[in-house]
Amino acid sequence: MSTRFFGDIAPIRYEGPESTNPFAFRWYDPDRTVLGKRMEEHLRFAVAYWHSFCGTGIDPFGGDTFIRPWFESQFKGDPMDAARLKADVAFELFDILGIPFFCFHDRDIAPEGATLAESNRNVRAIAEVLAAKMETHRTKLLWGTANLFSNRRYMAGAATNPDPDVFAYAAAQVKNCMDVTKDLGGQNYVLWGGREGYETLVNTRLKQELDQAGRFLSMVVDYKHKIGFKGTILIEPKPQEPTKHQYDYDVGNVYGFLCAHGLENEVRVNIEQNHAILAGHTVEHEIALASALGVFGSLDINRGDYQSGWDTDQFAMNVPELTLTLLEVIRAGGFTTGGLNFDAKIRRQSLDPEDLVHAHVGSMDAIARALLNAAAIVEDGGLDAHVEERYAGWTNGAARAMLNGETTLDAIAARVDAEEINPQPRSGRQEYLENMLNRFS
Numbered sequence: 001m002s003t004r005f006f007g008d009i010a011p012i013r014y015e016g017p018e019s020t021n022p023f024a025f026r027w028y029d030p031d032r033t034v035l036g037k038r039m040e041e042h043l044r045f046a047v048a049y050w051h052s053f054c055g056t057g058i059d060p061f062g063g064d065t066f067i068r069p070w071f072e073s074q075f076k077g078d079p080m081d082a083a084r085l086k087a088d089v090a091f092e093l094f095d096i097l098g099i100p101f102f103c104f105h106d107r108d109i110a111p112e113g114a115t116l117a118e119s120n121r122n123v124r125a126i127a128e129v130l131a132a133k134m135e136t137h138r139t140k141l142l143w144g145t146a147n148l149f150s151n152r153r154y155m156a157g158a159a160t161n162p163d164p165d166v167f168a169y170a171a172a173q174v175k176n177c178m179d180v181t182k183d184l185g186g187q188n189y190v191l192w193g194g195r196e197g198y199e200t201l202v203n204t205r206l207k208q209e210l211d212q213a214g215r216f217l218s219m220v221v222d223y224k225h226k227i228g229f230k231g232t233i234l235i236e237p238k239p240q241e242p243t244k245h246q247y248d249y250d251v252g253n254v255y256g257f258l259c260a261h262g263l264e265n266e267v268r269v270n271i272e273q274n275h276a277i278l279a280g281h282t283v284e285h286e287i288a289l290a291s292a293l294g295v296f297g298s299l300d301i302n303r304g305d306y307q308s309g310w311d312t313d314q315f316a317m318n319v320p321e322l323t324l325t326l327l328e329v330i331r332a333g334g335f336t337t338g339g340l341n342f343d344a345k346i347r348r349q350s351l352d353p354e355d356l357v358h359a360h361v362g363s364m365d366a367i368a369r370a371l372l373n374a375a376a377i378v379e380d381g382g383l384d385a386h387v388e389e390r391y392a393g394w395t396n397g398a399a400r401a402m403l404n405g406e407t408t409l410d411a412i413a414a415r416v417d418a419e420e421i422n423p424q425p426r427s428g429r430q431e432y433l434e435n436m437l438n439r440f441s
């Protein structure tokens, strides 16, 4: 059954850079080979159920602006029927975009019930609706996650709540969501700890809360193995918002936490552009660090505002910025189970169904163009050659010995004396290299 929420908008096709058709791709050409791989396989785009089908346009100073027939406030009848209508519209958009993946929270797809058992049944019932649709549509599940932050019971955290009953409730909710994610063939399972942090240290036992978080994550990993879920468990770092201080602050912080609990080979990170900015980093930095530490998993691709100190979650449209992002993704070896999830929302004034289409089409195009730019930079080789040259000293024997543990501090001191080593600074050539990059954007 087609709901035709999007009217007569036809599936978006690639028409090439000269096209002026707003309902066409100018750069995203899924079958085009880039660095030996199809563009679609490089990018692995996913629609985020929460922003695209649950977002209301609300902001701190005003209520809903979007008209969506499946919203509880606008739907007359059984909320489960509203959830089914929402699923119809979701697959209508997936088909229009030809998108390979989607992502959801349990509470996005199905309404919360009076008890957890009822909520879990609702999630399971709508998952069956989604499973049936996935059989006849091409869109698959990139990841599922449990919403452990909206309901007031989680206001002081889920795994890190002072109340053990909240910890238990969250565990039961996550178990159900992992089961459903596995049954839908999800390629990852995400944990974002929006309320796992504190508002004030005055009432917080920080070490106790960190221990709780570690135990919770260990049980998630154990359960993954118990049910034979083949996907990747991902933690999504964010420094603050909604809590003043969140424990999963950034990639470096999450890595330390994983090591402290022996989970660094079990869990990877889902990096978000806007979260990187809030942590005082760039998204490239977070990708490069995750890759260096062996925990790069997936990306929530969006765009933060450089003036607002909050998660504005705008669609990413800036090609030169995205070129640097895609360059780091390529350097990290690309995605395995991960992908690019549009954790982005249309603006409060973007009222029309077609605005959702323009947002996705525009961002898919900007990212595709950035991938082509990044691939051209790699193929040109000039940048890599410069970096190679910059570190070339480390290939000689005495230098290698310093790195691989074959020498000691006092032996090095003796060699510096004997060889009268006196290093001369060399230009880092930043502007020269930035000029080189600008040839590709």
Ligand code: XLS
Pocket (backbone or CB within 6 Å): 105, 145, 192, 194, 236, 238, 272, 300, 311, 343
């Ligand atoms: C919020 C997060 C959230 C996660 C999924 O800032 O980005 O949307 O991606 O829970």
Ligand code: NI
Pocket (backbone or CB within 6 Å): 192, 236, 272, 300, 343
């Ligand atoms: Ni996110």
Ligand code: NI
Pocket (backbone or CB within 6 Å): 272, 274, 275, 311, 313, 343
């Ligand atoms: Ni976010």
